[in-house]
Amino acid sequence: MRISSSIAIVLLAAMNQAACANPSAPLMHPKRPVEIQRGAPGARYQQDGHPIDRADLLWHLNDDAAAAPDAGRYQTLTTLATGLAVVGGGLIGYPLGQKLGGREEPAWPLAYVGAGAVLLTIPLAVWANASLDSAVEAFNQHLPRPADSAPSARPSVPTSSVNAETRAGTGTGTRSGDDVNGFPQ
Numbered sequence: 001m002r003i004s005s006s007i008a009i010v011l012l013a014a015m016n017q018a019a020c021a022n023p024s025a026p027l028m029h030p031k032r033p034v035e036i037q038r039g040a041p042g043a044r045y046q047q048d049g050h051p052i053d054r055a056d057l058l059w060h061l062n063d064d065a066a067a068a069p070d071a072g073r074y075q076t077l078t079t080l081a082t083g084l085a086v087v088g089g090g091l092i093g094y095p096l097g098q099k100l101g102g103r104e105e106p107a108w109p110l111a112y113v114g115a116g117a118v119l120l121t122i123p124l125a126v127w128a129n130a131s132l133d134s135a136v137e138a139f140n141q142h143l144p145r146p147a148d149s150a151p152s153a154r155p156s157v158p159t160s161s162v163n164a165e166t167r168a169g170t171g172t173g174t175r176s177g178d179d180v181n182g183f184p185q
Helices: 002-020 054-063 069-100 109-143 166-170
Strands: 035-037 045-046
Touching: 054 069, 054 109, 054 166, 069 109
Parallel strands: none
Antiparallel strands: 035 045
């Protein structure tokens, strides 16, 4: 009975990790800013109003010199919190399994220690999420600004780099190498 309760806890932890993954989220564009949408369960990260894949976000943040320390702290704290949650769940589940198995005196102190370990994951998760937000803000600070949001006057663009619709007055005003938001591609 002891082994089956431990296996059940490990399987639940694995299913939780799999459920949190978002395989349908698009990959991050490294030249565009990342938007932080803060909400009740945690922050969501988007580009152009669409959620982005968190693993890809972390890959780009770790590759960025300004954001890498905060992204690394996020990964360390998340790993630590997950490990504590798994150990705490096992320590809680062991005496519960003993009780369900008919033991008269289960090892309840293990459950108390497990509950403490699980409670420790809360501040670690908050700290980890704050670190990820800091990494995203550091990443966004050094991105090139789109032409329409630059605080100074727009530099003159040679007409050879402006597309035909812009010269005719019917286009969006983007240069041929820019995307629809004015960011370089």
